[in-house]
Structure formats: structure tokens, C-alpha cells
Amino acid sequence: MAQQAYMTETDNGGSGSEHRRNRFRRLLGRWLAGWRERGTWRRGIVTGAFALALALVMVLHAHIPNRIGNLGSLTETFLPWLGLFVPLVLVVGLVRRSATALIAAVLPVAVWLNLFGGLLSDKTAAGGDLTVATHNVNADNPDPEGTARDVAASGADVLALEELTATAVPVYEKALASTYKYHSVQGTVGLWSKYPLSGVKSVDLELGWTRAMRAAVATPSGDVAVYVAHLPSVRVKIEAGFTARQRDKSADALGEAIADERLPRSVLLGDLNGTMNDRALNAVTSQMRSTQGAAGNGFGFSWPASFPAARIDQILVKGVEPVTSWTLPETGSDHLPVAARVKVDDSAS
The missing domain is CATH 3.60.10.10 (Endonuclease/exonuclease/phosphatase)
Structure with missing residues (x-):
């Protein structure tokens, strides 16, 4: 009887593990299927536009006017921290399965690395x-x-x-x-x-x-x-x-x-x-x-x-x-x- 109980527990554990694997496969399949839909390029247009605007702010920070509240100097003071928005864009792009957002995210990444990448090295x-x-x-x-x-x-x-x-x-x-x-x-x-x-x-x-x-x-x-x-x-x-x-x-x-x-x-x-x-x-x-x-x-x-x-x-x-x-x-x-x-x-x- 003890041996039978041991085998039952092992079987149940194996079944639970297999169930979790199957569930993960189904979720992954649904997520990947979303990339094959026609809406992949239409989704995330707003997020992509935000990524583009972020890149432009970093590239053109010297042209942001100071006439109104010294906005240009304020932006330049905390300019490196704008890079924190890039992971946000990437997460939104992945969750929404938006090729547009993910491709657009490359722009602020490239600009930020050009501006501050040199500071990351010793x-x-x-x-x-x-x-x-x-x-x-x-x-x-x-x-x-x-x-x-x-x-x-x-x-x-x-x-x-x-x-x-x-x-x-x-x-x-x-x-x-x-x-x-x-x-x-x-x-x-x-x-x-x-x-x-x-x-x-x-x-x-x-x-x-x-x-x-x-x-x-x-x-x-x-x-x-x-x-x-x-x-x-x-x-x-x-x-x-x-x-x-x-x-x-x-x-x-x-x-x-x-x-x-x-x-x-x-x-x-x-x-x-x-x-x-x-x-x-x-x-x-x-x-x-x-x-x-x-x-x-x-x-x-x-x-x-x-x-x-x-x-x-x-x-x-x-x-x-x-x-x-x-x-x-x-x-x-x-x-x-x-x-x-x-x-x-x-x-x-």
C-alpha cells in the first residue's frame, strides 16, 4: 500500500508539471499568433510616436528654448534619465505585440548610447x-x-x-x-x-x-x-x-x-x-x-x-x-x- 501511495503521488506530480508546461505552450502560442495578425503594424502607433519624440528630444535638446521657464536647461539637467523611458516602450511593444513600437524603440536607444554610452565604460x-x-x-x-x-x-x-x-x-x-x-x-x-x-x-x-x-x-x-x-x-x-x-x-x-x-x-x-x-x-x-x-x-x-x-x-x-x-x-x-x-x-x- 505504501508503494502504491508513492507511485500515485509521483504520477500526480508529473501530471501537474505536464499541465503547467502545456499551459505555458498555449499562452506562448497565442502570443506568437498575435504577431502573425495584420494588426501587428497598426498596433502601437502611439507608443512608436512616443519613442520617436523621445529620440528627438535627446537629439535636439540644445534647441529646446529657455524662454519659457528655462525648459531647455531643465531638460538638459536630467537628460540621462530620459533613457528610463526606453524599457517602458519595449515592454509596451512586447505586451501589445507591436512591431511598430519595437522598431521605433531602436531610435532612442541609439541616441542615448551615442550621448551617454561613453560614460558607462571605466x-x-x-x-x-x-x-x-x-x-x-x-x-x-x-x-x-x-x-x-x-x-x-x-x-x-x-x-x-x-x-x-x-x-x-x-x-x-x-x-x-x-x-x-x-x-x-x-x-x-x-x-x-x-x-x-x-x-x-x-x-x-x-x-x-x-x-x-x-x-x-x-x-x-x-x-x-x-x-x-x-x-x-x-x-x-x-x-x-x-x-x-x-x-x-x-x-x-x-x-x-x-x-x-x-x-x-x-x-x-x-x-x-x-x-x-x-x-x-x-x-x-x-x-x-x-x-x-x-x-x-x-x-x-x-x-x-x-x-x-x-x-x-x-x-x-x-x-x-x-x-x-x-x-x-x-x-x-x-x-x-x-x-x-x-x-x-x-x-x-
Whole structure:
């Protein structure tokens, strides 16, 4: 009797498994049969049109006007995230068995890869002779001393801090004194260095108060002009759109200061409140290149720290060679620190 019961259970299990396989075959057959229907090309026209529009937005983002709520800059700030709509188009195309939607989805995929595919590869390399870092420490940072220790542990030779308050400056100065022999604070930005500073001055961003500075850093491989900047914040408001006019004006002023720089090697560290895709930063980005784009691994998003969605904290260079670029772990700020290693000495090249 026990043997008979065992055989019955085995038979039932086999029958259940076979039933599931047959059911899967029927469902698959119905789905495949749908592709042979004449409606395959008519279905999904709306989805296909959406895919085409998505591709056009990515291709023509520079032509989206800023006259209405700075819509162009807003689109460019989050441009990489438009790629998230591509899987949606593919899923809808598969579910609806629409050849039109699936073929149309190829267009945004190709455009997105052309724009951002290079960021997906690891371009980091060994070497370099100067490590730099920048961090918007947040005026409301509950632990400035801990933040100072964290960024100093990055090994940066030159460190820029933004959004410094009068009460927090002494805390940062004390916490960083053992690592950095030289430093200068101008308004709400500061520069700490293991190497001597000279030619320190504030940079006018046409704001009425100081949020940028310049100094020459005497590295062992030669002098490097280091700029620290915190461009004005931007906001997205229903009634006004992307409010970035003051940021744009300050970016132009910063670009003029960098263009007047006499040293052949320059590094810009700071919170620019904009991405490299944002046309409003052209006065700066047309002169300098991003270390993340040239020597990073991935997008290097830095804000907000809890769920980084945009790279608005930048390290840009001119006359020096980026070697590697990375983001640092979260501190008490709402931004992530970013760092890079560059090659200043070009005698071997």
C-alpha cells in the first residue's frame, strides 16, 4: 500500500508539471499568433510616436528654448534619465505585440548610447601627481567636524569647500589644520592645500557677496590656478519653471574670469548647480573639460546625497590631464564629495 501511495503521488506530480508546461505552450502560442495578425503594424502607433519624440528630444535638446521657464536647461539637467523611458516602450511593444513600437524603440536607444554610452565604460587609469576634491558641505550640516575628517581622509592634496558659514569656518579650520598647512576662506568658499598658495583673491560672480575664489597652488610639478565656485541655486517652481537666471549670469562671470587666467594650467572645483549638458554653463564648459567624463567610471551623480540624480558638483580642468575621477562616501551634507587625480607634470608626454 505504501508503494502504491508513492507511485500515485509521483504520477500526480508529473501530471501537474505536464499541465503547467502545456499551459505555458498555449499562452506562448497565442502570443506568437498575435504577431502573425495584420494588426501587428497598426498596433502601437502611439507608443512608436512616443519613442520617436523621445529620440528627438535627446537629439535636439540644445534647441529646446529657455524662454519659457528655462525648459531647455531643465531638460538638459536630467537628460540621462530620459533613457528610463526606453524599457517602458519595449515592454509596451512586447505586451501589445507591436512591431511598430519595437522598431521605433531602436531610435532612442541609439541616441542615448551615442550621448551617454561613453560614460558607462571605466576610463580610470593609474598615475597622476595631484589629487583634488570638492564638497558642498551644506550650511545646515549637523557634523562639520566629522565632514572635515571624512574629506581629509580622501587623500586630496587640494580640497575645496563650499557653503561655509561664519560659525562653521573655525570648526573646519581646526579639523583640517593637521592635514593642510595652507588655506584661505573667501566669503562662503574655501581652499585647503598641502602646497603653498599665492595670488589668492575673490572672484566676482555679480551677486553682491563672495561665492568664488582663485589661488595659485605651487605643486611639485608646477603652479596650477585653482578656482573654487558655488554658483547660485536653481529651483523648479510651478509658476516660474526652472528659475536659473542668476545662476546663468554668474556662470558667464566665472567663464570670463577663467578666460583671463594667465597660468596655462587650471582646475575648477565647486558646486556649479548644473550639469555638463546644461547650455547655461557654456561659458565655463567650452574652456574646460570634466574629469568625470574624461577619466571617470559611470555618471558620478553627486546630488542629492540620499539618492544622487545629477552631477552638479564638478571638477573641470584645462592644461592638465585627468587620470581618474570618483565620488566619495556620504557625509553630513546633502551633496556627495567628488574627487579626481590629475597629471600636472607633462614632461614625460
